[in-house]
Amino acid sequence: MTITLTINGRRTTATIEPGERLSDLLRREGFMGVKIGCRAGDCGACAVLLDGRAVNSCLVFAAKADGAEVVTVEGLEREGRLHPVQEAFLDEGGIQCGYCTPGMVISAVDLLSRNPDPTEGEIRRALSGNLCRCTGYVKQIRAVQRAAAAMKGGGTDA
Amino acid sequence: MKPASVEEAWAALDERGRAAKPIGGGIDAVLYATPETTAVVDLSGVGLTYVREEDGLAIGATTTFTEIVESPLAREHLGGILIEVLEKVASPLQRNLGTIGGTLGSAHPWSDVIPLLLALDAALVVYDGRERRLPLTEYLAGRARGERPLITEVRLPAPPKASSCTFEGFSATGFDVAVLNCACFVALEAGRCAAVRIAVGGTPALAVRMPAVEKSLIGASLDEEAIDRAAALTGEAIDARDDRRATAAYRRVLACVGASRCLRRAVEKLGGTG
Numbered sequence: 001m002t003i004t005l006t007i008n009g010r011r012t013t014a015t016i017e018p019g020e021r022l023s024d025l026l027r028r029e030g031f032m033g034v035k036i037g038c039r040a041g042d043c044g045a046c047a048v049l050l051d052g053r054a055v056n057s058c059l060v061f062a063a064k065a066d067g068a069e070v071v072t073v074e075g076l077e078r079e080g081r082l083h084p085v086q087e088a089f090l091d092e093g094g095i096q097c098g099y100c101t102p103g104m105v106i107s108a109v110d111l112l113s114r115n116p117d118p119t120e121g122e123i124r125r126a127l128s129g130n131l132c133r134c135t136g137y138v139k140q141i142r143a144v145q146r147a148a149a150a151m152k153g154g155g156t157d158a
Numbered sequence: 159m160k161p162a163s164v165e166e167a168w169a170a171l172d173e174r175g176r177a178a179k180p181i182g183g184g185i186d187a188v189l190y191a192t193p194e195t196t197a198v199v200d201l202s203g204v205g206l207t208y209v210r211e212e213d214g215l216a217i218g219a220t221t222t223f224t225e226i227v228e229s230p231l232a233r234e235h236l237g238g239i240l241i242e243v244l245e246k247v248a249s250p251l252q253r254n255l256g257t258i259g260g261t262l263g264s265a266h267p268w269s270d271v272i273p274l275l276l277a278l279d280a281a282l283v284v285y286d287g288r289e290r291r292l293p294l295t296e297y298l299a300g301r302a303r304g305e306r307p308l309i310t311e312v313r314l315p316a317p318p319k320a321s322s323c324t325f326e327g328f329s330a331t332g333f334d335v336a337v338l339n340c341a342c343f344v345a346l347e348a349g350r351c352a353a354v355r356i357a358v359g360g361t362p363a364l365a366v367r368m369p370a371v372e373k374s375l376i377g378a379s380l381d382e383e384a385i386d387r388a389a390a391l392t393g394e395a396i397d398a399r400d401d402r403r404a405t406a407a408y409r410r411v412l413a414c415v416g417a418s419r420c421l422r423r424a425v426e427k428l429g430g431t432g
Contacts, residue, residue: 019191040189042333044251053224053254059185060255064200066160107250128333129249 003066007031008075016062022048023057025065026072033073033102037131044130047103048072054110056129073102076109085109085147094143097134104130108144112151118144160200164285168308170199172287180308182220182257186264206259206310214316219259219309223247226258235314236278236343237427239323243274243341249333259309262294265301265364268335270327272298273365275312276357277323277341283311298364318353321345322427326416330403336360337404340392340416344380344424351375356392356420358413362401368392371417380425389418 004013007029016025023046026034034057037043041056048057049071057070076083085108088094095101104127111118111126118126123144127137161167171178178197181187187198206218209229217226223244226232232240247253247261247270261271262282272294280294284307291313292300300307317323327339338360345353354375359365371391378384393414398406 018196021188041185041249041252044249047251050255054251055183055255056251059183059188059252061181061184061188061198063198064181064184064202103251110250110254125245126250129251 001063003063005065005067006069008071014062018063020062021058022050022060022062022065022070025062026057026070031072031074035099035102037099042131043100043133044103044107045100047106047130049106049110052110052113054107071106073105076105083109084150085112085144088143088147088150089140092139092143092146094139096132096139099134100130100132104132104140108140108147111144112148116152117148120145159197160203162203164204164206164289164308164310167199167201167204168285168287170197171306171308180263182260182263183222183255184260185252185256186260190264201259204310212313215312215314217258217312217314219262219311220257221259222255222257223253224250227253236317236321236323239274239278239325243270243325243327246327246332247271258312262297262309262312263306265298266335267362267364268339268360269365270325270336270339270359273339273341273357273359274323274325275314276365276367277325277343277355278314279343279355281313281315282309283313284308285310295367317343318345320347320428321353322424324420324423324427326419328412328416338409338412338416339365340413340420341365342417342420342424344421344428346380346425346428349379351378351380356388356417358392358396358416360403361396361398361409361413362403363397363399366397368395368417370395380421385418385421385425388421389414392417 002015023034035045037045039058041059046057047054051068085105107127107130123141179187179195180199201220206220208218209231210216227241227245282292282297286307323343325341327336329336340358343355354372356368356371357365371388393410396413398409400406
């Protein structure tokens with residue numbers, strides 16, 4: 001079947017297989033920031049914003065995204081400038097091996113769009129669906145705190 | 159397919175029988191895809207996403223866990239028990255996708271939501287050619303017989319004044335599904351138990367009410383002794399079996415501890431029995 005969706009601001013028409021997952025469609029369309037870790041909704045590496053909310057794209061049928069607005073990590077930059085959450089992940093060393101980073105960044109963007117001044121507990125809970133299997137979570141949490149402070153200082157549209 | 163009304167959705171499901179599945183977020187349809195399912199009926203265009211006040215709460219079937227947790231009405235219901243439980247279900251990424259109707263339609267035996275809704279005396283509005291209202295217990299009994307009416311709404315009755323609801327879940331990690339879970343609702347009148355509902359799930363069977371335990375508490379003063387007795391009775395009453403998560407014996411202990419904690423906290427929330 002054919003679906004039409006908006007990916008990172010661009011209307012896209014795609015032919016999909018029955019049962020195909022949104023994560024697979026997005027990678028096929030070239031958005032390799034969507035990582036496949038577990039294909040079971042456990043690791044969060046495939047997180048994208050679906051109509052503004054962070055979801056595991058491996059748990060969404062591509063067909064369900066017909067008419068939806070999808071933002072992957074590639075869609076967060078504006079005019080060649082990284083999103084403040086991405087900047088903060090770089091500045092705090094929160095990238096680590098990089099595999100879980102896109103999903104972490106997407107979860108953090110969702111959090112900060114609804115809660116611009118989260119407590120550490122709220123950040124931990126917001127990132128609890130994103131598993132890091134290489135190092136740990138301290139730097140990502142600091143990165144989200146840093147991004148929150150930066151976003152309060154100068155306006156940006158997440 | 160994406161129908162625009164409940165009637166249209168039902169027609170699409172009815173025509174295809176077991177080959178079609180209704181989906182909210184669609185998580186389980188993706189995770190537990192079977193060759194026999196050749197079509198999914200996406201309910202997100204039907205207009206069932208809401209939390210309203212209607213002799214208690216009315217929650218549309220396609221309302222996500224996040225939407226319920228963010229609802230001020232849900233926050234007010236029985237001291238925010240829905241928030242307390244639902245904000246710990248799965249992960250934030252899944253709560254943004256998973257719906258209350260979907261979780262009831264899947265009826266996984268480890269569900270934390272189902273024992274909670276049993277304790278809250280939930281009813282479901284369902285459609286299978288006509289709209290009707292079923293107590294959740296009846297829906298689950300019908301489901302066991304293979305009946306699959308389309309769930310459109312969850313109704314939670316307005317609780318009496320001096321009442322409270324509590325939940326205890328036991329799992330290997332915060333993210334893992336429950337080894338056993340327990341939910342209690344208690345209403346007091348003049349210091350005595352006027353109404354009580356206890357539901358235990360993940361035994362590993364699907365959650366059920368504990369009528370014998372409930373009966374033993376009606377009219378009683380909910381003091382330490384009565385609670386200890388009811389908790390011990392709960393441990394004996396559950397349909398405990400071994401599986402890869404836990405042994406039956408361990409589950410009986412958990413049921414006892416779960417019921418004890420739930421009842422104690424329910425009474426504490428009401429300022430104690432005196």
